[in-house]
Every structure is written in structure tokens, then in C-alpha cells.
Amino acid sequence: MLETLSLGFEQLTQTSVLISLLAGSVLGIVIGAIPGVGPGVGIVLLLPLTYTMDPLAGITLLMGLYAAGWYGGAIPAITINTPGTGVNVLTTYDGYPMARKGEPQRALSLAYASSFVGGTFSVLVLILAAWPLASLSKYLTSADLAMAALLAMVLVVVAHRGSEFASFSMLGLGLFISTIGLETAYGSPRYTFGTVWMMGGIPLISMILGLFALSQALALIFSNRVIKKSSTEIDRRLLSGFVEIFRYPKTLFRSAGLGVGMGILPGVGEFLAQFFAYTTAHAGSKTPEKFGRGAPEGIIASETANNAVPAAALVPLLALGIPGEAFTAMMLTVFIVHGVDPGPTLFQEHRGFVSGLYLSLLIMNFIILGILLAATNWIAKLATINDRLLGVIIMCLVLVGTYSKNYRLTDTIIAIVFGILGFALKRANIPMVPLILGLVLGPILERYLRQGIGAASGDMTIFVTRPVSLTFVMIILFLIGMAARNVVRRMREPA
Amino acid sequence: MSDPDDAEARSPFGEAPNGGRLLLTGLFLTGVFLLAIIRWQTMPGTAGQTAALGGWWSEPALAPATALAILIISSAVAVFTARRKPINVPETAMTYLRIGAVSAWMLMAVWLISITGFALAMLIFSGGAALMAGFRGKTFACLCLGTTVAMVLVFRVGFGIWFPRPLLFKHVEFGSTLSGIL
Numbered sequence: 001m002l003e004t005l006s007l008g009f010e011q012l013t014q015t016s017v018l019i020s021l022l023a024g025s026v027l028g029i030v031i032g033a034i035p036g037v038g039p040g041v042g043i044v045l046l047l048p049l050t051y052t053m054d055p056l057a058g059i060t061l062l063m064g065l066y067a068a069g070w071y072g073g074a075i076p077a078i079t080i081n082t083p084g085t086g087v088n089v090l091t092t093y094d095g096y097p098m099a100r101k102g103e104p105q106r107a108l109s110l111a112y113a114s115s116f117v118g119g120t121f122s123v124l125v126l127i128l129a130a131w132p133l134a135s136l137s138k139y140l141t142s143a144d145l146a147m148a149a150l151l152a153m154v155l156v157v158v159a160h161r162g163s164e165f166a167s168f169s170m171l172g173l174g175l176f177i178s179t180i181g182l183e184t185a186y187g188s189p190r191y192t193f194g195t196v197w198m199m200g201g202i203p204l205i206s207m208i209l210g211l212f213a214l215s216q217a218l219a220l221i222f223s224n225r226v227i228k229k230s231s232t233e234i235d236r237r238l239l240s241g242f243v244e245i246f247r248y249p250k251t252l253f254r255s256a257g258l259g260v261g262m263g264i265l266p267g268v269g270e271f272l273a274q275f276f277a278y279t280t281a282h283a284g285s286k287t288p289e290k291f292g293r294g295a296p297e298g299i300i301a302s303e304t305a306n307n308a309v310p311a312a313a314l315v316p317l318l319a320l321g322i323p324g325e326a327f328t329a330m331m332l333t334v335f336i337v338h339g340v341d342p343g344p345t346l347f348q349e350h351r352g353f354v355s356g357l358y359l360s361l362l363i364m365n366f367i368i369l370g371i372l373l374a375a376t377n378w379i380a381k382l383a384t385i386n387d388r389l390l391g392v393i394i395m396c397l398v399l400v401g402t403y404s405k406n407y408r409l410t411d412t413i414i415a416i417v418f419g420i421l422g423f424a425l426k427r428a429n430i431p432m433v434p435l436i437l438g439l440v441l442g443p444i445l446e447r448y449l450r451q452g453i454g455a456a457s458g459d460m461t462i463f464v465t466r467p468v469s470l471t472f473v474m475i476i477l478f479l480i481g482m483a484a485r486n487v488v489r490r491m492r493e494p495a
Numbered sequence: 496m497s498d499p500d501d502a503e504a505r506s507p508f509g510e511a512p513n514g515g516r517l518l519l520t521g522l523f524l525t526g527v528f529l530l531a532i533i534r535w536q537t538m539p540g541t542a543g544q545t546a547a548l549g550g551w552w553s554e555p556a557l558a559p560a561t562a563l564a565i566l567i568i569s570s571a572v573a574v575f576t577a578r579r580k581p582i583n584v585p586e587t588a589m590t591y592l593r594i595g596a597v598s599a600w601m602l603m604a605v606w607l608i609s610i611t612g613f614a615l616a617m618l619i620f621s622g623g624a625a626l627m628a629g630f631r632g633k634t635f636a637c638l639c640l641g642t643t644v645a646m647v648l649v650f651r652v653g654f655g656i657w658f659p660r661p662l663l664f665k666h667v668e669f670g671s672t673l674s675g676i677l
Contacts, residue, residue: 049654165573166515169522172565176529179559188555191529191536218594221628388628389638395601395624396617396642403605404656412605416598423594428515428577438562446558453552487576 008355012363016057021360024064025367031065032072033379036220036387037394038085039069043330044212045397048205048405055338056353059331060360066327067119067310067361068368070270074111074303075376076383079104084383087270087306090278094291094298101294109241112372114252114300117245118307119365121256122263126311126318127358129264131347133319138344143452143462145320147472149445152266152322154476156434158483159272162490166430174438175445177202185450203411204333204439206402210415211432212326214398215422220391238373248297251281255301259308264315266324270306277305311361318342318354322441326433329440517582519574526567533560597627612661613651614677618643651676 011017031042042065050058073084078095091111098107140148153171160167180191181201192198245252255277262273281301282291291298313328321342323329335342340350347354372379402415425432456462463469529536537556551557604620611619621642625635650656664677 163573165569165576166519168569169519169566169573172526172562172567172569173522175562176526176559176566179562183555183558186539186553186555189538190555190559193536218597221597221624222590222593388630392621392624392628392630392638393642395597396621396646399601399604399617399620400646400650400656403608404650404658407659409602409605412602416601420591420594420598424518425515428518430515430518442558442562450552454550458550458552491576 004351004355005359007352008357008359011056011352011356012359014054014057016054017060017356017360020053020057020061021064021364021367024061025068025364025371028065028068029072029368029371029379030382032069032084032088033075033382034385034390035076035082035084035383036223037216037390038073039065040326041213041216041394042069043327044208045394045401047208047330047333048401050334051205051337055334055340056356056360058334058338059357060364062327062331062334063310063314063357063361064364064368067307067364070303070306070310071112071115071119071368071372072379074115075108075380078107078111078299079380080383082383087274088302090274090302091299093278093302094293094295097292098294098296098299103294105237106240106244106296107294107299108376109238110244110296110299111241111303112238112369113241113245114255114303115307116242116365116369117252118256118259118304119311119368120362122260122308122311123358123361123365125260125264126314126361130315130318130354133315134344134347137320140320140468141452141466142448142455143466144468144472145322146445146448146452147463147469147476148320149322149441149448151472151476152316152324153434153437153441153445154479155266156325156437158479160431160434161486163429163431164483164487166428167434170425170431171434171438174435175442176438177207178439178442179446185447197408197410202414203405205405206411206414207418207439208330208436209398209401210418210420211422211435213394213401214415214419215426217391217394217398218419218423219426220387220394223387223391238376244296245300248300250284251297251300252304254280254284255304256308259305260312262305263309263312264324266316266322270309273305273309274302277301314357318346318357319344321444323437326436329436332440516574516577516579519570519577523567523570523574526563526570530560530563530567533563593627597624600624600627608661609659610662612663612677613658614643614647615663617646647676 012021027042027046028039031037031039043062046061046065050061053061069085070087073088074091074095075084077083077088077091078099081092081096083089083092095107095111098104137145157164157167157171178201180198182189182192182199189199258277258280259270259273262276263270278298278301281297282288285291285295285297287295310327313324314331317323317328317332319342321332321335323332332342340346340353398415398419399412402412403409405411422432425435452462453460463473533556537554537559539555600620600623604616604623607616607619610616618639622635622639625638630638651658
């Protein structure tokens with residue numbers, strides 16, 4: 001144990017990791033605090049750079065953006081009633097009214113303290129849960145892992161209530177695109193249209209840059225949104241929340257638990273975590289009438305739950321190699337590029353990496369908190385940056401990101417095509433996450449399915465004769481059944 | 496569901512597709528076309544992968560066919576379940592026209608990198624993009640120059656990202672250090 005810990009500290013003392021830790025935290029807060037950008041865009045823009053970094057430094061940088069983004073997003077949610085990221089929506093319900101009542105310090109302090117508890121709690125769960133789960137995964141066969149990957153996809157689709165079919169079509173599109181190129185096992189060209197450049201498949205980084213970053217840049221450039229300036233001055237007395245949150249222990253720990261649970265489950269994520277935490281806090285509150293009017297419990301529930309998700313989302317990725325949502329899917333590509341296999345071997349062969357990652361995630365929460373306590377007033381001003389200006393800057397970054405990888409015009413063309421697709425999907429409110437998951441999980445699913453069915457000489461009953469895969473199949477069927485029931489109910493409802 | 500990009504568009508309380516029937520129809524038709532040509536686009540590989548040798552499960556067409564089947568069926572159903580929202584044709588056409596113009600400008604900038612070098616291409620691109628975004632006057636100048644300087648400092652100086660030697664520098668001598676940066 002001590003040896004593993006010292007290995008982790010050794011990893012952490014590398015300059016590149018320390019810089020990533022600090023840079024990720026600062027950038028995450030800044031990006032989170034600017035409405036309309038969000039950590040997703042930041043992660044995508046930095047993804048190409050992380051491929052050239054040491055894996056721990058790369059993952060730390062991305063995790064910094066991921067975790068700090070939710071912290072930073074609370075600032076404009078409270079000061080100007082505009083959530084910095086989508087997952088801070090519910091913070092506006094009580095944060096802004098509290099700020100309007102002349103208590104912006106209290107609201108921000110509650111948000112920071114809750115985020116800190118949620119963030120550190122989920123890192124502790126990651127430390128405790130990932131290794132045992134990875135140890136168990138040694139006993140999983142290809143058939144089991146194929147069904148686990150399929151379950152992740154189904155969960156993502158059914159989580160988009162109201163747009164299950166559109167999500168499913170996005171998943172199909174992602175899966176299809178992932179098959180393009182020279183198939184690795186037998187060297188079969190698929191949908192290459194006789195071209196050489198498509199043999200390597202459609203470059204994932206160009207697609208992701210297009211879908212997430214370029215589409216967002218286009219939306220920002222052609223946006224007419226006017227963000228009001230905040231006249232709120234915030235001083236540095238932001239520690240009172242650390243005492244106040246413990247006056248609501250039930251809300252605090254229930255929200256942290258919900259965040260962690262929903263972070264581990266593929267396809268659920270921050271949105272539903274904060275939604276459930278908020279509604280359960282509302283239902284269990286002694287003063288439910290205060291919700292929406294500046295209730296401290298509302299801020300605690302929302303911020304604890306959404307910050308408990310990032311580290312928890314790493315559990316299935318590290319233990320099974322199966323990402324549950326878009327961010328961890330992007331992080332999986334960093335592992336792939338460096339030839340690091342998540343799963344049981346990761347915990348045996350890269351103990352230093354795992355230990356270093358745990359420590360960096362834990363320390364990250366302290367760094368983020370320190371930055372916020374020292375610089376909230378400045379960060380709050382970032383929220384008023386012009387959307388169109390941000391759009392132009394993001395476009396420049398996309399241009400560099402796509403071209404500098406292979407110096408090919410085709411990569412930029414791909415980014416543009418996917419950028420326009422992403423923009424159209426955004427306008428139509430069709431989710432992109434299933435598309436990303438299809439792109440990343442497609443090859444994994446195909447490999448495990450082939451291995452599983454091949455090992456059983458083509459006997460498909462392999463998926464229902466093994467207890468683990470049978471359990472996954474049952475859950476998949478149950479989820480599909482539930483989704484079908486919801487669809488039928490909706491269709492019967494009068495318009 | 497953690498979709499990082501739609502902070503404004505989505506609410507956690509409702510996620511029904513807001514129109515998009517045209518897009519879903521396009522996806523459906525693309526899927527049908529791709530499935531129709533699957534026989535010619537999924538060749539047995541150099542390892543002689545056939546049903547007899549590798550088993551039906553390793554047929555190259557299996558995975559794309561399954562994915563396309565999912566795409567076709569679900570997009571067909573989604574077309575009918577998506578909210579019927581009238582499209583403002585002139586506004587939509589204008590938006591996509593502007594997006595087309597920005598995209599073409601972006602491609603031109605990439606092409607320009609090999610001719611004028613990174614810094615100049617970036618200046619031209621940010622200038623065009625800023626104009627299309629509606630910036631004028633001092634803000635326009637500051638944005639173009641600021642973005643270009645920041646990009647050069649971060650990527651060329653900071654990360655040392657290499658770009659092929661541009662055509663311009665073969666004719667004009669800037670000195671090796673400056674050429675390396677620009």
C-alpha cells in the first residue's frame with residue numbers, strides 16, 4: 001500500500017504532471033465560467049496535445065478541465081443567472097435568488113463547499129471501487145465484455161428520454177463510421193471507396209473536434225445572445241459554506257451518493273445526477289417552499305451531485321475499459337494512443353500511473369478550491385466575454401488542431417463536415433453523445449463480439465449461458481422494455 | 496445525460512427532438528444508400544477472410560450492416576416521432592450559407608499555411624472569421640492581431656508545433672528564428 005502510494009507521489013512530482021494539474025484546473029475553471037463554451041469544448045481542443053504527453057499528464061489535464069469546469073460553471077449561474085455549463089442549470093434556481101437577496105458570497109461559498117465535498121467523495125469512491133471491480137473483471141470473458149459494452153450503449157440511448165430513436169440513430173451512425181477503413185483483424189477494407197487516405201479510418205480527432213468544438217464555434221459566431229454584466233462584487237470571504245453545508249448532512253451525502261452512483265452508471269451523468277439530487281432534496285426538505293427562492297439545500301444538492309460525477313465516471317473506464325459517456329470516451333483515446341490498456345492489467349502493470357492519477361485527482365480538488373477562493377471576483381468577469389469573439393478563437397484552435405496532426409487538408413474537411421453536422425444536430429436538439437460513444441465503443445464491441453462468438457464457434461447462446469453476460473442481457477432487455485413502454489405512453493398522450 | 500455542448504439548448508426536464516426531421520430523413524437516405532453498396536464496399540481482406548475461413552461472425556460486412564440497420568430503422572422511426580416544427584427557410588438558408596462561407600474560408604486558410612506560413616494564414620483566417628462574425632473597427636483589429644499573436648506564441652513557440660516550410664519563405668528571407676516561428 002505504502003509502496004503504491006510512494007509510486008504515485010513519484011509520478012506526481014514529474015514537472016509535466018504538476019503543470020497539467022495546475023493548467024487543467026485553471027483552464028477548467030475559466031472555461032466553465034464562460035457560458036456557452038463548457039469543458040467539453042476545452043477537452044476536445046486539448047485532446048490532440050495530450051497525445052504527445054505522458055499518459056498521466058494528459059489524463060490529468062483532461063480531468064482537470066472536466067472537474068474544474070463544473071466548479072467554474074457555478075459562478076455565472078449564481079452571479080448572472082446564466083449557467084456556465086449545462087450541468088449548472090439547477091444552481092441558478094437557488095443560487096441567483098440568493099445572490100439577488102444580497103448574499104452572493106454565501107451562495108458561492110455553498111457552491112464551492114458542496115462541489116469540494118462531491119469531488120473528493122467521488123475520488124475516494126474511485127480509489128475504493130475501481131481496483132476491486134478491475135480484479136473481478138479478470139474473470140470476465142469476451143462475451144461478458146461485449147454485453148457490458150452493449151449495455152453502456154443502451155444506457156446512453158435510453159437515458160435520452162423523449163429522443164430515444166434519434167439517439168439510437170446517432171449510435172448507429174457512430175457505429176457505422178467506426179467500421180470505416182482497414183479492419184485490423186483480417187485487413188478487410190470497408191467503405192474506403194478505393195481511396196488510400198480512408199484506409200486508416202476517419203480520424204477520430206477531426207470528427208470530435210468538428211462535432212464538439214467547431215459546431216459550438218459556429219453556434220457562438222452566429223449567436224445574438226446578450227449576456228448581462230454582473231455588478232456583484234465578491235470578496236474573498238468564501239469559507240463560511242464549509243460550515244453551513246454540514247447543517248444539511250442528509251442533502252449533502254445523499255446528493256454525493258447520487259452523483260457517484262450516476263457517474264459510475266454509463267450514460268447517466270451529471271444532468272440526471274443533479275436533477276435527481278435536486279428533486280430528492282426538494283421532496284425531503286422541511287422547507288420545500290424555499291426551493292427556487294434561494295434555498296441553500298438547492299445549491300448543495302445540485303453542486304454536490306454534479307461534481308461527484310467526474311471521478312466516478314472513471315470507475316468503469318479504468319476497471320473495464322468501457323467509457324460511459326463522451327468525456328471518458330475521449331479519455332479512452334488517450335489510453336489507446338499510448339498503448340495503455342484500461343482494465344485489470346492497468347492495475348497490475350501501471351500501478352504508479354493509477355496511484356498517481358488518484359493522487360492528482362484528490363489534489364486537484366484542493367487546487368481548484370484554492371484558485372476559486374483567491375480569484376472568484378476576476379473569474380466572474382469572464383462570463384461577460386462576447387460569444388462571437390469566443391467563436392472566432394475556438395475556430396482558430398480547431399484549425400490548428402485538425403491540420404497540425406497529419407498536415408492533411410482532408411482532416412480539416414472532415415472536421416468541417418462534422419462541425420456542420422454537429423451544428424444541425426444542436427439546432428434539432430438531437431443528442432451527440434451516442435454518436436461519440438458509437439465511434440469509440442464500436443471497435444471495442446466488434447472485437448469482443450468476434451472473440452466471444454468465435455470462442456463459442458458461432459454459438460450465439462454464449463451470451464445467455466454465462467451468468468455475467470446473461471445478467472447484462474437481462475438488464476439490456478429490461479431497459480429496452482422500459483424505453484418502449486415510455487415511447488408507447490408518450491404516443492398515447494394527447495398532443 | 497452529460498452532453499457537453501448544449502448548455503443552453505437543453506433542459507434536464509425535457510429532451511424531445513426539436514424538429515430535425517429533414518436531418519433524420521437525410522440520415523435515413525444515406526443509410527439506405529450505404530447499405531445498398533455494401534457488397535462493393537466490404538471486401539475480404541488480405542488474410543482471406545471469408546465465411547468459411549473465419550466464420551460468419553468475422554465477415555467484413557457484418558458490423559457495418561448491423562450499424563446501418565440500426566441507423567436506417569431508428570432514423571425512419573425518429574422522423575415520425577420528431578416534433579413537427581415549421582422551418583424558417585430564408586433564416587435557415589442564410590445561416591447555412593454563412594456557415595458555408597466560414598468553412599470555405601477555413602479551408603482556404605489551411606491551404607494558405609503552405610504558402611504564406613502559419614502566422615499570416617492565421618491572421619487572414621481570424622480576420623475573415625471576425626468580419627463574418629460582425630466585428631469592425633478597433634475590436635476587429637485587436638481580435639485579429641491578438642488571436643494571431645496568441646496562436647503563434649502558444650503553438651509555434653510554446654508547444655513547438657512543426658509546420659511545413661511555406662512557399663513564401665523560399666523566396667523571402669526572414670532569418671531562421673523568425674521563419675521558425677512564423
